[in-house]
Amino acid sequence: MGSKHFRTLMSLILIIMGLMASTLLSAVAQQPAPLGPIEGTWDSSLGNSFHKAGSINSLSLDADNNLYVAGDFNYLNQTEVNGLARWDGTNWHGYGLQPTDNGKIRKVLSFDNSLFAIGSFTELQQARNNIARWDGTQFQAIGNGLTGHLTQYPTETYAAALASFDDTLFVGGDFTYFAGRPAYGIGQWDGEVISQTVDFEWMVNSFASNGTELIAGGNFTAVGNVSSHLARLVNNQWQPFDVGIANTYFKVYDTQNTIYLAGYRQASNNYQLYRLNGTNAISVGNPLNHSIDNLVGIGSEIYIQSNDQLFKLINNQWQAPNLPFTINKLTALTATTSTLYLGGELQLNGNSSQIIAWNGTQARSLATLFAIDHKTMLSGDAGRPIVINHKQQTGPDSSIRRWNGTIWQTLATTSTYSFGGMQMQRVNDQLFSFFYEPQAFIQAQPASKVWRFDGAALTPIAVDLPSMSGWYQSGSQMFTYLAEPQATLPITGIYEFDGTSLQHRLQPAWFDAFDQLFFFNQHFYAINVIPDMNADYLEIRRWNNQTWEVLKFIELPDADYQFLLWNQRLLMASSLGKLYEIDAAGNLNELASADGGIYALVGRDDGAVYLGGDFNTIDGVATGPIARFDGTDFHGLSSQPNGRVTSLSVDRNYLYVGGNFTNVGATPSLGVAVFAEIKNIYLPMASR
Helix, strand or coil, X not given: CCHHXXXXXXXXXXXXXXXXXXXXXXXXXXXXXXXXXXCEEECCCCECXXXXXXXXXXXXXXXXXXXXXXXXXXXXXXEEXXXXXXXXXXXXXXXXXXXXXXXXXXXXXXXCCEEEEEECCCEECCEECCEEEECCCCEECCCCCEECXXXXXXXXXXXXEEEEECCEEXXXXXXXXXXXXXXXXXXXXXXXXXXXXXXXXXXXXXXXXXXXXXXXXXXXXXXXXXXXXXXXXXXXXXXXXXXXXXXXEXXXXXXXXXXXXXXXXXXXXXXEEEXXXXXXXXXXXXXXXXXXXXEEEECCEEEEEECCEEEEEECCEEECCCCCCEEEEEEEEEEXXXXXXXXXXXXXXXXXXXXXXXXXXXXXXXXXXXXXXXXXXXXXXXXXXXXXXXXXXXXXXXXXXXXXXXXXXXXXXEXXXXXXXXXXXXXXXXXXXXXXXXXXXXXXXXXXXXXXXECCEEEECCCCCCCCCCEEEECCEEEEEECCCXXXXXXXXXXXXXXXXXXXXXXXXXXXXXXXXXXXXXXXXXXXXXXXXXXXXXXXXXXXXXCEEEEEEEEEECCCEEEEEECCEEEEEECCCEEEEECCCCCEEEEEXXXXXXXXXXXXXXXXXXXXXXXXXXXXXXXXXXXXXXXXXXXXXXXXXXXXXXXXXXXXXXXXXXXXXXXXXCEEECCEEEEEECCCCCCCHHHC
């Protein structure tokens, strides 16, 4: 081939390659970038506003008079500690606990140059199952912890008491194994777990020692199949201990090498304190109408905690002492040889306090505590979260509260019962509250089962409904079932609420109010999760124009389940971390698996589905405790809550989040948060 033809051919090849490269680059440029975390901002105005006063489970002291406080509180003196802190006489110190650890620890005890904690938890840092040992950095496990239960009925494994005696740690409660070894009510540890085969019939809740012997008390009536309400350690074996008082349950205390027995006398239905003298019990003070929940001594003085108050033994009678502070509620008590420490709801010099130190003359507030407030439901409108607040510390049992950007406004108050079965749902992009029974909690407004949120106002909707009937959310639709004929609605059956009135949809022969109702695939489906002893059962029925036809009856693991109809897809999530889809034939298909529980499931047909829980990944995708599902893929938010998410709600522009967290990303937000997604707008190539 001539050089001229060769140069021409090479030129054509280079031109073609250049065109191909240009086309390839153009194609690559037009491909959407892989989706990363969902970008957005958190409402910083909420801060720590949604809080209540913290509560204390116990106060305790070590040999160096360090004071330990355990309970339900996230913050102590504005410092986040999440349920456990130590006072060294000058400063408070935390233990690196997370918001989800708050409230888990019941008691602590300093032993063997370490700190042991018991409570109600399956996990606490590296510890497992109700007992933990501090290693200087984190709480560590002792084997697999405390497991099992003494009673024949499934109950919570419960650790109630800690004590040290003769270089051994003792744990009392309702359990049957300690690190896999027998421990029928009492566990023992001296660097290793010691098997204890003596069977306590029920819970051991206290220990007391006079320096030479150890006594156990509790709710038991037998020790090793011998009738007894007390036990004594003899040669490292627990034996029944009789003090000559029949039919009396005892909780035991010690102070200054003296053992006291706080007894509940069934015959007289009152409480009496006794001092143990050998095998004799000598009554101390007058009988009481309430239990003795704590006892301490300072010098020759004895104080008890009873009926949430403090009493002092004066002339062998229990009397309220003269104090320079006010006790509204006393929940914890301990003492050194000179100072009394009180925990609860207290007031000193007109200021609230949760821990006060009193030396008999002067009183000092050591701490104020606060925690995430109670909420049983969360939603929101136009970026303002709305919560149902149960178990309020003051005022009515329950309330509807709305954040206005500065404070929480109370929109309505009523009893907890009135909120039973209530829902907050959107219909035609308006937020409503739906009640099981008509409510008249707004003065000068008629009672109604449906109320519309109009900013800071609640407006009743005039719908003629029977006194009791449930509501069923099905995607963007809301249904109710009328079991009895009404004056203006003579036909019973299923009705749809359109935001203004009721429209008749179906006349079934029967409908179970415990079912959940969904309309998809042009059919009504009734779905019910039926709990059983060790499993649940999912029943799926479909209305075939004549009756409810059973499609499937499926056994499920024992868990909490939630349902969501989204874009005509019926989704089901479980607290075991599974996401399923139920198809038109009633088949249950697993879509995804998370590494933690799923506790919230919400979505809009014009948007994505959001899942909330205590997971960090779904199908291996790192998400954090909130994940967005677009029908195919999962994505997390760019910044996440630092604890468990238990409730979610979504409107066109905002995601409302509730749970056990103190921050969302770097933004303080105690238990309630609002996320606004930054939505990118992509233009076609021709328009760029």
